[in-house]
Structure formats: C-alpha cells, structure tokens
Amino acid sequence: MRRVKAAELRPHPKNWRTHPPAQEDAMRGILAEIGYADALVARELPDGSLELIDGHLRAEITPDAEVPVLVLDLDEQEAAKLLALHDPLAGLAEADEQALAGLLADVETDSEALQAVLDQMSAEYGGPGTEKGGVGTEEEPPDGSPPEVPIPEAFQVVVECRDEAQQRSLFERLTAEGLKCRLLTL
8 A cells, every 4th residue: 555646646548437527526525525535546567657447536636635545466467357347346236225225314415416426326226116226137046146156266375574675575586486476565
C-alpha cells in the first residue's frame, strides 16, 4: 500500500469503463462526505511508474490528492484480466432486499447526487415484489445451491522481510532459481 499523488498515476490504456456525469457527481459527493474509503489498484511498470487498474474516476477528479494505492505485482496479461473482470465480478453480487431497506433507512446525505443514487437503489430493490437487477441470472442447480466454481490448487510461501531491500534481494534470488514469485507490500 502506498500513498501517491493521483495525477502521477497512469490510466490503463485498455480501460473500458466510462463515467457519466451522474456517477462523477455522486463520486464527488461521497469523497466530500466520507473521503477515500477504498484504495485504488495499480501495478508497477518497469520504469517505476504506476498504471491504474481500478480507480480511474477517483484519480481523475482528485488529481492533487495523495491517494491510497494498492500496488499489485501483476504482468501485463494479469493486469488486463483484472481490468476486464474486477467490476463485473463485483456486479455478480445480489441484494438482500430486507437488509438493504434497513440500511437505506439509516443513510442520510447532503449531496443531491448521492441522494439520487440512494433513491434509485430504493426503487430498484426496496419494495416487496420489485424485480432484482444486476448480473448473475445464470440458472442455479436444482437443489438451490450456488454453482461450483473450480479453483486450481496453488502452493505458496509468504515470507515477511525486515525492509524493501531484503524483499528485493530475496525476490531476485528466488526468481533466479526459477521460482515464480510476486512482490507484495502491505
């Protein structure tokens, strides 16, 4: 995790998400009322710069802010996969309408843009008999359980280092031995 001036983050050249004015207004509203509540996601390029994977809108509307950035050790193909799937995977979640109605009853905002989002959520999920929106309409197995998703087995070792120099040295030694390694800084 690093704090980086948002203007220094490079947008991903394959970013496929666009941000309509209503979303931009709502994002400004939540940043004004709450601040940054989630890190942007980026990868480090060979020249040391950071390329965004998630958080393009937040970086665009707060270019002078020092923002939290989760820096992942991803190659170009892995970054493209995450860029393609990050938001759609979040969109597969479904709403518990009763829990959401209770939550919405407790949320207040001074932002017209945020209130519009809350009103839309309430209309979409709030009342009995309303149809759920979103993705994830795949047919479930007859017993009602969620479909099985195969996850390949992976064996990993996590080593805590005293500093970045030791981390780099260990990374270089292990990759020289032919092991597939990733750098992670928390």
